[in-house]
Amino acid sequence: MGFLADYNCRIVYRPGAQNRKADILSRREDHKSAVKEGGETPVLISPELFIAAIQTDSDLNDLIRDALHDDKAVYKILKSLEEDIPVKGWKLDNGLLYYHDRIYVPNEPEIRKAILESRHDNPSTGHPGQFRTLDLLSRDYYWSGMKQSVTKYVQACDSCIRSKHSNRAPEGLLQNIDLPNKPWEEITYDLIVGLPTSEGYDAILTVVDRLSKMVHFIPTHSDATAVDVANLFVSFVWKLHGLPRKTISDQGPQFNAKFLRQVYKRLGIEPHFSTAYRPQVDGQSERLNQFVEIYLRHYINYRQTDWVASLPLAEFAYNNGKHSGSKHSPFYMCYGYNPDFTVGNTKESHVPQADDLADFLKEIQTEAKAALEIAARQNAQYYDLNRREATKLEVGDKVYLSSANIKTSRPSHKLEHKRLGPYKVLEKIGRNSYKLDLPKSMKVHPVFNIALLHKKPVDKYDRDPVPLPPVVTADGEEEYTVERILDSKKDNTWEPKAHLANAPEKLAKFHREHPEAAGP
Structure with missing residues (x-):
């Protein structure tokens, strides 16, 4: 380096195709390594490594020798070989029974388990699949x-099961929800968030x-x-269409809050919520959200x-647009006619007389319902092409849960x-869908579709399971240490006392300092 310091060098990258003169430096005769015929470079490995590898199989072989004479399946073969009577394909050598030069393993579960473990669980084999494990x-x-x-x-x-992708088709065929008999009897709703602020708003219900x-x-x-959603529901839906019998939404806190559940209970509305990480349940709202975003x-x-x-x-x-399923526009389905949408359009539109309107609407809605049911069956046929029948689970079964939508405390997903x-x-x-017994640290709704679950197989080898992972939180949520409580809301809500179980001293201090504040 001292020699090169006397020169003002400029290092420039040159692709190999343009730098052929440099090849001679790597092809000098005195730089060639001693290589065997066949192109393999000899590598010296410490003898201790061989001893460690052989020692494992040697221990297994000792166990096989001890258990061999207790295996009734090969009793006659052993007896013949010990009497020097040849048996085709079999031989006895150093206390081990061989079949076509492979060691016969007696029917002893612990021995077979140890051998399977050495060919599957060992880091040098890397948990291969069934084919490669059988080959090894x-x-x-x-x-x-x-x-x-x-x-x-x-x-x-x-x-x-924990670490590998599944190559099988997802479980669970499409289950269509029965259609209502009249408009606005059942509704779905969702929230589009993450929009730029416009007139003070940043979301769409x-x-x-x-x-x-x-x-x-x-x-x-x-x-x-939840209070805001309830007020919007009264102002924009109830006043126009009356009270629905059923609602469908996701598990968002606005829709699944205890306040809104209590409102539903008082009004006699039956709420339905999509299972965790299963947007297909409310696919109608999901598709509508796409339309709104594209339009805007x-x-x-x-x-x-x-x-x-x-x-x-x-x-x-x-x-005002025709729906591909019902073959009518929503306006036509509700009112029996399509509204004008251009200025100066004086064309007369056919609107049934009042006496005939009820029958006309009923006929339209009946036809549309049949068309929607046909479309739903067709969608199910296409959906089910790449699915398989769901595994039947029973209460008490153990299942693995897909981690695709769950963030844990580990650094890399x-x-x-x-x-x-x-x-x-x-x-x-x-x-x-099934409700699981999740640890409290997993802050997710505990109901999951079968597509996210994998039934724990019965292990005839009774292996010890891998310890459960550390505390898991959903959507990157973290549990913060409460330093001080500054204020409290006085609106009526239904909150369990357990929400403040980790900060009893801070809670007591707050109420001592603010005796007039709302209590838990």
Whole structure:
């Protein structure tokens, strides 16, 4: 380096195709390594490594010798060989019985378990699949039914279930929800969040009638509470269409709060919630959200600050368009005619007389319901092409839960286990969903579709399961240490005392300092 310091060098990268003169430096005769014929470079390995590897199989072989004479399946073969009577394919050498040069393993579960473990769980084998495990095993050992033993061993391997992708089709065929008999009897709703602020709003509440497909787009706030949602429901839905019999929504806190559940109970409404990480349950709202977002992209300004002004027209455009399932527009389904949408259009539209309107609407709605049911069956046929029948689970069964949508305390999700658990099934919810006994640290709704679950196989080898992972939190939530309570809300809510179980001293101090504040 001292020699080069006397020169003003400039290092430039040159691709190999343009730097052929440099090849001679790597091809000098005196730089060549001693290489055997066949191109393999000799590598010296410490003898201790061989001893460690051989020692494992040597211990297994001692166990095999001790158990060999207790195996009734080969008693006659052993007796013949010990009397120097040849048996085709079999030989006896140093106390071990060989079948086609492979050691025969007697029917002793602990020995076979140890051998399977050495060919599957060992870091040098890396938890291979059934085919490769069988290949590694059959190089040295043999017993009758070895393939079935490998299959059961690998299928019940806790580490494999946790760590590997599933190559099988997802479980659970499409289960269509029965349609209502009249418009606005059943509704679905969802919240579109993450929008830029426009007129003070940054979210949209979408409400859809399940039969007519008529929608309402209501501007609101991302932090809307259950009380806010209830007020919007009264102002924009109830006053126009009356009280629905059933609602369908996701597990958002605005929809699943105890306040809103109490409102539903008082009004006699039956709420239904999609299972955790299963948007297909409320696919109607999910598709509608896409329509709203696409519509707004067409008509809002560059700074995206005027989308609220476009919502009424977006709602009209959707309600005036023919639905692919019902073959009618939502307007036509509800009112029996399509409204004009251009200025100066004086064409007379056919509107039934009042006496005939009720029968006309009933006929339209009956036809549309039949069309929607046909469309739903067709969708189910396409959906089920890449699915398989759901595994039937019973209360008390243990299942693994997919970690695809759950963030744990581990640093990298890429290296996280593919499944968590196993967890106990507490209850069957609906046709394909189950409630699990999750630890309190997993702050997710405990009801999951069968597609996210994997039943824990029965392990005939009774292996010790891998310890459960550390505390798991959902969606990156963290539990904070309470330093001090500054204020309290006086609105009526239904909150369990357990929510403040980790800060009893701070809670008591707050009420000592503020005796007039609302208590828990």
